[in-house]
Amino acid sequence: IAGITQAPTSQILAAGRRMTLRCTQDMRHNAMYWYRQDLGLGLRLIHYSNTAGTTGKGEVPDGYSVSRANTDDFPLTLASAVPSQTSVYFCASSDSTDTQYFGPGTRLTVL
């Protein structure tokens, strides 16, 4: 089934640990995004990538990094997790009509 997959589904992480959230799409979309969703705040953009080999910072990039080695994969890394990074993380891609397609999300708890 075409779409976006994310892994893991959920994770509990000790503060200070490094964590990579995985995102893979099979729709051959050029643009990909990482959002975090927090209660009452909606979705906020962390990082984006317009095409393979390029990335950019979104609204809340601090503490996160991304890479885009190929079209399909867009991993998000927390170098040293902090409790304020407890959130639900969504990966998305967009097509030429600007419609965004979202993955099922990763629920991350940092203790």
Next chain:
Amino acid sequence: AQSVTQLGSHVSVSEGALVLLRCNYSSSVPPYLFWYVQYPNQGLQLLLKYTSAATLVKGINGFEAEFKKSETSFHLTKPSAHMSDAAEYFCAVSDRAGGYQKVTFGTGTKLQVIP
């Protein structure tokens, strides 16, 4: 800078009643406007979008929205609510700034349908 305001974080309607979810936006350029729906423990799914064609946009599951430039609004409606419509709905505005699609989401409206 673009922004989206959704009036009402929670809306309750009776099954069969009209659904009206409000969204106002601001944008410095002609916007693309979207409504997404999120069911529990799932990602967002596109419900409908406005991209400067017809001002009345029809989406999936019987939803529609009307773009009103003079009111900077893009309210979502459905004539008759169904239990399966219970979900969280997000309005979003999009333009291209700095070479990428910048999408700003509202804070969401949770729709409860009462049997």
